[in-house]
Amino acid sequence: MLCVRHLRKVYEASGRSVEAVHDVDFSLRQGELVCVVGPSGAGKTTILRCISGLLTPTSGEVVLDGRRVDGPPEGMAVVFQDYGRSLFPWMKVRQNVELPLREKGLRGPERRRLVDQSLEAVGLAAAANAYPWQLSGGMQQRVAIARAVAYEPEVLLMDEPFASVDAQTRAELEDLVRSLWTRLGVTIVFVTHDIDESVYLGERVIVLSASPTVVMEDVPIDLDAVRDQLTTRSEPRFGQLRTRVYELIQKAKEGGQPASPQLSTPSR
Amino acid sequence: MAGVTNAFQRLTKIFLVPAVLFVAWFASSRDSTSFFFPPLRKILEAFADTWFSDRWSADIVPSLLRLAAGFLIAVALALVIGVPLGHSKRARDYAEPALEFFRAIPPTVMIPVLLVISGVGDTSKVAVIAFGCIWPMLLNTIEGVRSVDSLLKDTCDIYRIHGLTRLRVLTLRAASPQIVTGMRTGLSIAIILMVISEMFASKDGLGFTIIQFQRTFSIPEMWSGILLLGMIGVALSLLMRVFEMVVLRWYEGARERG
Numbered sequence: 001m002l003c004v005r006h007l008r009k010v011y012e013a014s015g016r017s018v019e020a021v022h023d024v025d026f027s028l029r030q031g032e033l034v035c036v037v038g039p040s041g042a043g044k045t046t047i048l049r050c051i052s053g054l055l056t057p058t059s060g061e062v063v064l065d066g067r068r069v070d071g072p073p074e075g076m077a078v079v080f081q082d083y084g085r086s087l088f089p090w091m092k093v094r095q096n097v098e099l100p101l102r103e104k105g106l107r108g109p110e111r112r113r114l115v116d117q118s119l120e121a122v123g124l125a126a127a128a129n130a131y132p133w134q135l136s137g138g139m140q141q142r143v144a145i146a147r148a149v150a151y152e153p154e155v156l157l158m159d160e161p162f163a164s165v166d167a168q169t170r171a172e173l174e175d176l177v178r179s180l181w182t183r184l185g186v187t188i189v190f191v192t193h194d195i196d197e198s199v200y201l202g203e204r205v206i207v208l209s210a211s212p213t214v215v216m217e218d219v220p221i222d223l224d225a226v227r228d229q230l231t232t233r234s235e236p237r238f239g240q241l242r243t244r245v246y247e248l249i250q251k252a253k254e255g256g257q258p259a260s261p262q263l264s265t266p267s268r
Numbered sequence: 269m270a271g272v273t274n275a276f277q278r279l280t281k282i283f284l285v286p287a288v289l290f291v292a293w294f295a296s297s298r299d300s301t302s303f304f305f306p307p308l309r310k311i312l313e314a315f316a317d318t319w320f321s322d323r324w325s326a327d328i329v330p331s332l333l334r335l336a337a338g339f340l341i342a343v344a345l346a347l348v349i350g351v352p353l354g355h356s357k358r359a360r361d362y363a364e365p366a367l368e369f370f371r372a373i374p375p376t377v378m379i380p381v382l383l384v385i386s387g388v389g390d391t392s393k394v395a396v397i398a399f400g401c402i403w404p405m406l407l408n409t410i411e412g413v414r415s416v417d418s419l420l421k422d423t424c425d426i427y428r429i430h431g432l433t434r435l436r437v438l439t440l441r442a443a444s445p446q447i448v449t450g451m452r453t454g455l456s457i458a459i460i461l462m463v464i465s466e467m468f469a470s471k472d473g474l475g476f477t478i479i480q481f482q483r484t485f486s487i488p489e490m491w492s493g494i495l496l497l498g499m500i501g502v503a504l505s506l507l508m509r510v511f512e513m514v515v516l517r518w519y520e521g522a523r524e525r526g
Contacts, residue, residue: 054422071425078426085419090441090518099437100427133522151427 001187002051002155003027006060009046020046022212023060030154033181033188035198037245038208038216039253044191045081047213048159051189052078064155077148081160083141087132093119094128097147104151118150121183122176138169142176149180158190162197171229174201178227195249199241200227207248209257216248216258306488315492323477331473332500334390335462338397339455345398346405346450351439354413367407375400375461379468393465393473400461401454408450412443445519448512455508459501474500 009021020043028034038044049055051062053072062069064076077100080086087096094115101111119125122142132140141161148156158177162170174197181188192198198205199221207216221241223232232238294308319328353359379396386392416439424430424438440447466475474497481490513520 052426054425072428074428076426078422080419080422082419085417086423088420088437088441089522090444091437099429103427103429103433131518131521133518133525 001028001030001065002189003063004047004051004060005063007047007050007057007062008059009043009050009055010058019212021050021057022214024208024213024215025060026206026215026218028187028189031185031187032203033178033190033201034204034206035202036189036191036206036208037193037195037198037249038213039210039249040193041211042208042252043211043213044193044208045159047208048078048157048189048191052076052157075154077151077153077156079141079144079148079156079158079161081163083137083144083161083164084132086144087140087147089131089133092129092131093124093135093143096132096143097150100147100151114150114152115146118146121149121180122146138165138173141165141173145173145176145180149184152184153186155187155189158188160192161190163193170197175227175229177201182225195242195245196233199223199238199245200229200232205241205245207245207252209252210255214258216252216256219245219248303485304487306491310488311491311495314486314488315495318489318492319496327472327474327477328496328500330390331462331466331475334393334465334473335397335458337390338394338462339401339458341394342398342402342454342458343405343451346402346409346454347440347447350406350409351413351435351443354410354416354439354443360410360414367403371403371407375457376464379465383469388469388471393462393470396465397458397461401458404453404457405447405450408446409443412446413439415446416442444515448516452505452508452512455504456501459497459504463497 004024004026007021007024008019011018011020024043024047026034036044036047046055050057051069053062053069053076056070064073067073088099091099097115097118098111101114106114115128116125119128122145124139124142124146127135127139127143132143135143145161162173165173177188177190178201180186190198190201192201202221205219205221207219208214209216219241223235223237223241290308297305297307298309300307353363375396378399379392382392382395382399386395420438420442424434429437462473463475463478466473467479470476474493478490478493478497481487481493
């Protein structure tokens with residue numbers, strides 16, 4: 001459904017060129033929740049921006065539903081890391097959530113229904129008439145999530161969305177993402193630098209190497225579909241998977257490459 | 269009780285110094301025999317006689333209309349030119365040296381030029397006002413549009429918000445603090461130019477009337493005109509403040525929160 005094919009991105013700046021992403025290749029089935037982790041500076045955000053069409057790859061392509069992405073495609077929503085800057089400070093919470101729906105051409109009653117529903121789902125029904133800057137960081141990020149959910153996207157991209165919220169809020173928001181995903185059947189790419197978070201949330205974890213980036217390994221997460229902050233995190237299997245991803249990241253930091261030629265990085 | 273005290277303190281802050289100045293002026297000029305500095309009592313009498321009459325429609329209204337026309341035309345032009353320039357780095361690179369040059373020309377020297385071109389009518393005065401006050405507004409609009417947060421632009425791209433809606437919900441709103449700052453500066457320049465352009469060549473208006481009083485040695489009347497201009501200035505800046513409070517309510521709140 002969503003294919004990233006031989007994605008390569010070279011940044012050109014004042015005569016110097018830096019290869020941020022070397023060759024990244026993976027794909028998602030419809031309705032999958034996949035986490036992408038990598039050491040810091042692994043080009044995670046670059047890859048996500050290429051998928052969203054905000055950035056043009058140097059070579060390779062992103063294909064969504066059989067169509068090549070060459071600009072933000074229809075039916076895609078993004079939740080950015082910097083929640084404070086991604087909401088319109090001159091609009092109230094309700095207007096922030098409603099704006100994309102207006103542009104989508106939905107009628108008034110339909111818009112109201114979706115806005116109410118999504119604010120309810122993130123637990124912010126009472127804050128609909130507040131301005132974003134009147135809310136705490138965690139609540140602001142919920143507004144950004146509500147805006148994405150109300151939009152009813154086929155694909156939801158999340159770029160380290162919880163990197164700057166406190167630990168308790170983070171746990172709540174992780175569960176929120178899991179429950180929205182189960183309920184809506186949306187395809188989610190969740191980028192994070194947090195190993196625990198990636199294992200807890202994902203059906204698969206794609207581990208990236210250090211820059212210039214390739215896929216180190218695609219780790220399937222065979223935990224129960226219903227996850228719980230306490231029981232899931234204390235399962236032995238969770239620990240094993242966590243260790244596996246941790247080792248891969250350590251190897252990546254030391255400049256390691258994929259152990260064996262995989263399907264995702266064909267030998268040449 | 270505390271509310272009453274607070275209101276009293278605020279009123280004191282606003283009116284104490286003006287009241288002291290007024291009393292000092294009134295007392296010190298009471299026995300003045302100087303022709304050029306008449307007693308304040310005489311000026312106030314002249315004020316009532318001069319301005320509470322048909323001069324209201326003959327001089328004050330034309331002045332204010334010219335001011336409004338010049339200022340609003342300048343605001344509109346500043347937005348129409350400034351928004352595209354703010355969007356395009358390349359256009360800015362070409363346009364900025366010329367803009368700096370125009371801004372550096374003291375607007376008053378344009379008065380003789382415009383008089384030659386468009387005569388003593390309203391057009392030349394409106395043009396002088398617009399030409400003079402557009403620069404702070406134009407440069408601030410460009411800067412405001414240039415510095416719109418990139419993440420908000422990305423957000424608009426993702427949710428496919430383009431065209432006029434984007435201009436309305438993103439560009440103009442994000443740039444509004446800078447635009448309003450430019451408008452405040454522009455307004456005070458516009459008032460100065462209104463008066464000066466009327467002093468040069470006109471058949472009505474406040475600047476014209478004050479010069480007439482001076483030339484006919486009606487000194488108390490001349491002073492009363494200066495007082496009136498001060499009051500109009502205060503009233504317009506209050507109006508501007510109200511406009512700011514409405515347009516920038518979100519900005520004040522967001523800034524207080526840090």
